[in-house]
């Protein structure tokens with residue numbers, strides 16, 4: 001199984017369309033926030049998939065961002081990382097994992113469906129640039 005690593009600080013080459021580096025680093029300093037990464041097993045210096053998650057034991061687990069660099073997409077890395085998040089959240093006694101995603105993000109939504117997440121709400125015009133609804137997903141644990 002490909003190993004998933006927890007990082008205490010952001011990598012220098014942070015690349016993420018959802019969270020700028022300063023925001024991600026500030027969140028990482030907050031209680032319960034964990035930065036997880038997973039690398040392609042067959043490449044020497046591959047860019048890594050990352051997720052910033054908030055896991056409050058016994059209360060809630062949220063995926064704040066998830067990103068796979070274009071060069072290593074469709075290799076199963078995001079799925080592997082989310083499987084690790086599910087195990088962590090379950091072990092922490094969280095009743096569910098939740099997240100929000102743009103309605104038009106078909107790649108991410110296909111991934112969440114594959115892992116058993118279901119849509120529980122819509123937040124109209126939640127995102128800007130461009131304006132778009134958010135779909136809220138939950139995975140009961």
Ligand SMILES: CC(C)(COP(=O)(O)OP(=O)(O)OC[C@H]1O[C@@H](n2cnc3c(N)ncnc32)[C@H](O)[C@@H]1OP(=O)(O)O)[C@@H](O)C(=O)NCCC(=O)NCCS
Pocket residue numbers: 017018049065066067068069072073074075076077078079080099100101102105106107108110111112114
């Ligand atoms: C969404 C994203 C994280 C997926 O990462 P990934 O590492 O390529 O995903 P995986 O290889 O683990 O995909 C697992 C499954 O998800 C689904 N999936 C992933 N990308 C898909 C795509 N472009 N189209 C359709 N289904 C897709 C498939 O079911 C896939 O399994 P398969 O390859 O065996 O068919 C990646 O495309 C990304 O970083 N996008 C930009 C940032 C983003 O949208 N983040 C999520 C915000 S909530």
